[in-house]
Amino acid sequence: MKIIVPMAGRGSRLRPHSLTVPKPLIPVAGQPIVHRLVTDIAKVLKQPIEEIAFVLGDPAWFGDDVVNSLKALAASLGAKASIYRQDLPLGTGHAIMCAKPSLSGPAVIAYADTLIRAQFDLDQKADAVIWTKEVDNPEAYGVVKLNENHEIIELVEKPKHFVSNQAVIGIYYFKEVGVLKEKLQEILDENIKNGGEYQINDGIKRMMADGNIFKTGTVDEWMDCGNKAITIETNKRMLGFLKADGEAQLVSPSVTLENSNIIEPCFIGEHVVLKNSTVGPFVSIGDHSSIENTTVKNSLIQTHSTIKNGNLDQAMIGNHVKFNGNFTSISIGDYSVLE
Template identity: 85%
Template sequence: MKIIVPMAGRGSRLRPHSLTVPKPLIPVAGKPIVHRLVSDIAKVLKQPIEEIAFVLGDPAWFGEDVIASLKELAESLGAKASIYRQDKPLGTGHAIMCAEPSLSGPAVIAYADTLIRAEFDLDPTADSVIWTKKVENPEAYGVVKLNDKNEIVELVEKPESFVSDQAVIGIYYFKDVAVLKGKLQEILDENIMNGGEYQINDGIKRMMSDGKIFKTGTVDEWMDCGNKKITIETNQRMLGFLEADGEELISNSVQLENANIIEPCYIGKNVVLKDTTVGPFVSIGDNSVVENSTIKNSLIQTNTTITNANLDNAMIGNHAKFNGNFESISIGDYSVLE
């Protein structure tokens, strides 16, 4: 099994936090988004992963430190890492085709801006599985249309009338991803674009026209990391899931001086908490210092110093300094607000 991860976008909706770190590498509940996504997919697949292909953007943005992190991730799952580049933002179908040498055999394609919780077996009768989540407002999403055999027969973008309540979340399984590759090559050769981009859906629709069987794989939880507000909500939900799983979230190197932690919280290595209450639903990265503060429902990265603060629904980057009265603050890496 292979996993293909297009992640060339810069995550503009998550600025300023994505100005210095690509969005898929931003930690949520102590682990980068793409690391959580790939690890959770591997758990669902329940079979060995031989290769993980990452499609990155501009080398000036996705540099050697990013590549090293992704190779470490692949190796932790017993897989080989392959690195490809998408030089121009020409859509989902184009991004997948940038990994053309890896597009053979069974594979999962997953876009690195979402997190999931799921437990199901892949349907062996299906040529492809499109992972979906039941939503209350399907008119706001791309959804699947099913026949009486629960096979996907159509993809409908933001339907004006009810089609189904199963929204496409951006994770796909292909029994042989080379079939999709062939269809996407046709799309590229014929220069078929939607919204000025080459789309994966156009390749999928051609597979459906050829009679390929598509089924749904429904996830229990679908968490987005699109902007600051949603990322903080995802951090909260993920902390709750990890606590229920019994995962150790607080490093034994945390220094507490008249401090209180209200779980669930993720507290990284060598964090100092002094005259402070942290939690619930707070993540604090390695080597950060928090003094004379109260923090809840917030996401704070590494090497950051916070003093005299009362934070709720805040997101603060790496190497930042904050000393102020703002409650729902959002500041990026290397920022100082005093």
């Protein structure tokens, strides 16, 4: 089994936090988004992962540190890492084709801007599986249309009339991903674009037209990391799941507590100092940060940051930040000072 991860986008909706760190590498509940996504997919697949192919953007943005972290991620799952580049933002189909040498055999394709919780078995009779989530407002999503055999026969974008409540979340399984590669190559050769880009859906529709059987794999939870507010909510939900799972070491034993309280669930990294503060619930704090005379809940604070005299709620603070003040729902990017 292979996992293909297109992640070349800059994550503009999550600025300022994605100005210095690619969005898939921003930690949520103590782990980068892409690391958590790939690890959770591997758990669902319940089979050895042979290769993980990452499609990155400009090397000036996705540099050696990113590449090394992704190679380490693949190695932790017993897989080979392959690194590809998408030089121009030409769409989801184009991004997949940038990993053309890896597009053979069974594979999962997953876009690295979402997190999931799922437990199901892949339908072995299907040629492909599109992972979906039941939603209350399907008109806001791309959804699948099913026939009487519960096979996907159409993809419908933001339907005006009810089609189904199964929203496409951006994760796909192909029994033979080479078939998708063949269809996407046709799309590229014929210069077929939607919204000015080459889309995976056009390749999938051609597979359906050829009689390939598509089924759904419904996830229990689907969490986005699109902007600050949604990312904070995802951090909160993920901490709750990790606590329920009995995840060990959510709070590092190296944390220094001075007249401070931690209200779980929280993730607190290595060598964090808490002085005269109350932290939690639903707070993530990265390594080597310091919190003093502050109350913080429902917030994300990254590494090497110093927070003083705050009352934070629904806040997202980057790396190497200095904050001293009485603002509450703030969003501060890396290397910023607000005093």
